[in-house]
Amino acid sequence: MTTCLRGGRAFALTAAVFIGLLVPAGGVLAHGPDPAFSGGSFGQDQVLRFRWRSGSEPSPAIKTAIKEAAADVASSRSSRAAMFTYDAAGANPIGYGVGATCGVNGLACFTRDAPKGFTMWLREQGHVFDWGTLKWCQSYTTAPNGCYDAETIALDEFGHVESLDHHVNYSTNSDYEDAVVQTFSSTKPSTGWNRHTFGRCDSATLQLKYDVTSSSAKVSTCLDVATVLTLTASSVSIPTGGTTTLTARLNAVASASYGRLSGNALGGRTVTLQRRATGTSTWATVGTMPSGSLGGTYVVAQRPTADTQYRAVFTTPTNEGINGDTSPTVAVDVVTCTTVASSDVAIAIPCA
Amino acid sequence: MVESRWLRWIGPGVVAVGAVGFIASATFGAGVRPWIPQGCAGPSPGLTGAARDPGAADLAALPSTAWFRLDPLADEAGDLRGQRLAVGLDGDRTARTLDLPVESFAAGPFGRVVLAGSDDGVASRLEAIDVEGGCSWTIAVAADVIRRATVDLAGTTVYEMRIDRATRGDLGIWSRPIDGRGAARRVLEPIPVDERFGRTWSTEFAWSLDGDRLAVQSCGEAACRTRIILPGGGRAPMLDAPDLGLLVGLDGDRLVTYAACRGLPCPVIVTDLRGGGRRVLADDVRAAVLVRTADGARLIHEQGAGIRARLRAAPLDGRLATDLGPLPDGLRLQASPIEAASATKVPAGWVLLTPDGRLPIEPSATRPILRHIPDGATVPLDEALR
Numbered sequence: 001m002t003t004c005l006r007g008g009r010a011f012a013l014t015a016a017v018f019i020g021l022l023v024p025a026g027g028v029l030a031h032g033p034d035p036a037f038s039g040g041s042f043g044q045d046q047v048l049r050f051r052w053r054s055g056s057e058p059s060p061a062i063k064t065a066i067k068e069a070a071a072d073v074a075s076s077r078s079s080r081a082a083m084f085t086y087d088a089a090g091a092n093p094i095g096y097g098v099g100a101t102c103g104v105n106g107l108a109c110f111t112r113d114a115p116k117g118f119t120m121w122l123r124e125q126g127h128v129f130d131w132g133t134l135k136w137c138q139s140y141t142t143a144p145n146g147c148y149d150a151e152t153i154a155l156d157e158f159g160h161v162e163s164l165d166h167h168v169n170y171s172t173n174s175d176y177e178d179a180v181v182q183t184f185s186s187t188k189p190s191t192g193w194n195r196h197t198f199g200r201c202d203s204a205t206l207q208l209k210y211d212v213t214s215s216s217a218k219v220s221t222c223l224d225v226a227t228v229l230t231l232t233a234s235s236v237s238i239p240t241g242g243t244t245t246l247t248a249r250l251n252a253v254a255s256a257s258y259g260r261l262s263g264n265a266l267g268g269r270t271v272t273l274q275r276r277a278t279g280t281s282t283w284a285t286v287g288t289m290p291s292g293s294l295g296g297t298y299v300v301a302q303r304p305t306a307d308t309q310y311r312a313v314f315t316t317p318t319n320e321g322i323n324g325d326t327s328p329t330v331a332v333d334v335v336t337c338t339t340v341a342s343s344d345v346a347i348a349i350p351c352a
Numbered sequence: 353m354v355e356s357r358w359l360r361w362i363g364p365g366v367v368a369v370g371a372v373g374f375i376a377s378a379t380f381g382a383g384v385r386p387w388i389p390q391g392c393a394g395p396s397p398g399l400t401g402a403a404r405d406p407g408a409a410d411l412a413a414l415p416s417t418a419w420f421r422l423d424p425l426a427d428e429a430g431d432l433r434g435q436r437l438a439v440g441l442d443g444d445r446t447a448r449t450l451d452l453p454v455e456s457f458a459a460g461p462f463g464r465v466v467l468a469g470s471d472d473g474v475a476s477r478l479e480a481i482d483v484e485g486g487c488s489w490t491i492a493v494a495a496d497v498i499r500r501a502t503v504d505l506a507g508t509t510v511y512e513m514r515i516d517r518a519t520r521g522d523l524g525i526w527s528r529p530i531d532g533r534g535a536a537r538r539v540l541e542p543i544p545v546d547e548r549f550g551r552t553w554s555t556e557f558a559w560s561l562d563g564d565r566l567a568v569q570s571c572g573e574a575a576c577r578t579r580i581i582l583p584g585g586g587r588a589p590m591l592d593a594p595d596l597g598l599l600v601g602l603d604g605d606r607l608v609t610y611a612a613c614r615g616l617p618c619p620v621i622v623t624d625l626r627g628g629g630r631r632v633l634a635d636d637v638r639a640a641v642l643v644r645t646a647d648g649a650r651l652i653h654e655q656g657a658g659i660r661a662r663l664r665a666a667p668l669d670g671r672l673a674t675d676l677g678p679l680p681d682g683l684r685l686q687a688s689p690i691e692a693a694s695a696t697k698v699p700a701g702w703v704l705l706t707p708d709g710r711l712p713i714e715p716s717a718t719r720p721i722l723r724h725i726p727d728g729a730t731v732p733l734d735e736a737l738r
Contacts (some may be wrong), residue, residue, distance in 0.1 A: 038636070059431075126431045132520050160614060240640065
């Protein structure tokens with residue numbers, strides 16, 4: 001049972017990098033969730049209200065793009081990460097052009113002071129870099145090739161504010177669309193130039209930092225979370241014709257590397273009950289266990305006619321980043337009334 | 353003296369003068385004077401004297417110290433229409449402004465000179481503005497695009513970063529005598545293409561604290577490569593680690609940079625250019641500047657934000673950082689010219705705190721203050737100038 005993230009990548013990459021010891025020259029790192037900044041997170045589902053910076057307001061087209069990027073965060077965060085909304089009286093200024101504190105390079109920049117607030121800047125249309133002139137696609141009726149999509153860039157910046165550092169791609173960049181928070185931004189019409197949702201490796205880190213929205217919410221496929229499945233019986237010794245209730249519990253393994261997902265109950269998944277006659281080796285599928293009333297539980301009643309062993313099976317799903325597990329075996333014995341009456345006070349009832 | 357209240361673009365071309373002039377006129381405050389520098393009298397050798405670093409200054413020298421600030425000018429659609437350069441002397445808070453084209457830059461101060469580069473799409477012009485004298489010299493007019501320039505400590509040599517006008521490809525670093533006697537020659541080759549850094553977004557110059565080494569930093573979207581021109585013209589090996597970002601400063605063989613972050617806070621790292629060893633000087637740095645003190649170089653940086661923001665001083669040799677107290681409300685550390693697009697010179701051992709980390713153009717703005725690094729003592733800039 002592994003407790004590593006997919007690719008063996010430590011979650012606290014950023015901290016490790018900056019404590020000195022750094023990415024090897026060439027930046028060869030395995031694919032995985034976006035690295036995360038040190039310095040804390042915002043509250044779960046915290047709403048961060050932004051306003052336009054006085055004297056440095058974005059143009060109408062860029063304002064619209066920023067607001068849409070804020071909506072993109074809400075619709076694609078797949079977690080309880082902070083959300084952003086425009087409020088003329090908001091505490092967090094977003095500026096454009098004049099007075100940008102972005103240094104000399106980059107399209108946009110931010111400061112974060114979790115959990116208190118943030119700032120953001122976007123460069124002005126027409127800013128001249130060594131390579132040429134910045135064009136925001138939103139500034140044109142028909143966006144020209146080579147322009148940057150302001151909504152995508154603003155979404156990238158909101159991701160940074162949440163705590164996401166740049167995704168580390170394969171050397172081929174084949175996984176570029178796994179994240180919108182990228183070191184190199186794409187221009188039209190390159191891959192990912194107008195992505196308006198967080199990628200799976202962005203949301204993976206958001207889930208680690210902020211948790212998923214419910215026990216049945218899908219875990220990002222950019223993660224590789226080990227699970228633990230247990231099975232208990234309400235009674236392991238029942239009279240002939242009696243019933244025992246089997247309860248399976250599916251949880252993420254408790255591990256610091258899973259952040260807020262550590263130990264989470266995993267509900268709404270497909271957990272299968274299997275059985276075999278005691279003394280035999282072949283398992284037969286009984287069926288899918290219905291969800292119980294508690295998150296992460298699956299419950300079914302059984303009326304075995306002979307001594308029977310049960311186990312629950314959770315098969316690794318293809319649509320989320322959790323691993324399968326099989327519970328330990330639970331044996332349920334079917335006994336006569338005499339034996340029951342003399343040995344098990346829990347079933348001290350007359351035989352039917 | 354009455355300044356003429358009109359504008360011009362410095363540079364060989366005239367682009368949208370009327371539009372920018374309107375914007376400028378509408379935003380001027382009482383202490384801001386649109387200005388056209390006259391040609392400086394006498395031969396260009398006089399420029400060497402003007403651009404020479406006067407050496408270690410004290411507070412008494414502040415009134416005659418030049419400053420500049422560069423701001424973009426955007427139209428109502430948010431499109432950049434030019435940049436406004438404001439220059440002045442610390443002892444005279446009257447700002448003189450020049451409107452520059454979209455592709456333009458400013459650097460300095462070098463002695464009492466601020467460099468202004470402008471490009472009109474046909475040619476680049478490099479001018480030296482003698483802020484105290486109220487005049488300017490034309491240093492160069494080039495068919496290539498001059499993206500950045502700087503002047504050495506002696507005020508004798510100009511270094512330029514050029515790109516090809518058609519392809520925007522890097523043409524390397526060129527130097528020329530500031531007095532115009534002698535042709536420009538290339539002193540650094542174009543930086544090689546390296547996909548780890550992507551295309552070059554900016555190339556910046558920064559002199560070491562002693563003023564004898566020139567750092568030339570070429571940045572991609574986040575990460576930067578740095579080359580050093582040594583005294584006598586030699587070169588140090590290029591530092592090209594893709595986890596290093598924007599330059600903070602250079603002290604001898606120790607290069608201080610941010611990590612390759614897109615935002616702040618961000619770690620600041622010192623790299624030994626001889627041995628390659630490196631150390632994180634501070635983890636959560638906002639604005640930062642490298643300064644000389646009587647006890648060696650110090651990274652002065654902001655830590656925390658809002659009412660929790662404080663100034664700290666970190667030695668480069670691993671000794672413990674010291675606290676310089678909280679940042680006054682409304683003021684931030686004036687960072688390097690690369691970050692702030694604004695600069696003046698303050699005496700060794702002092703840092704400048706300014707509104708939003710940039711020298712204000714309007715004299716009525718929040719008062720900048722000087723803070724003394726050894727003891728955290730604070731002096732309002734305008735009181736230091738009396």
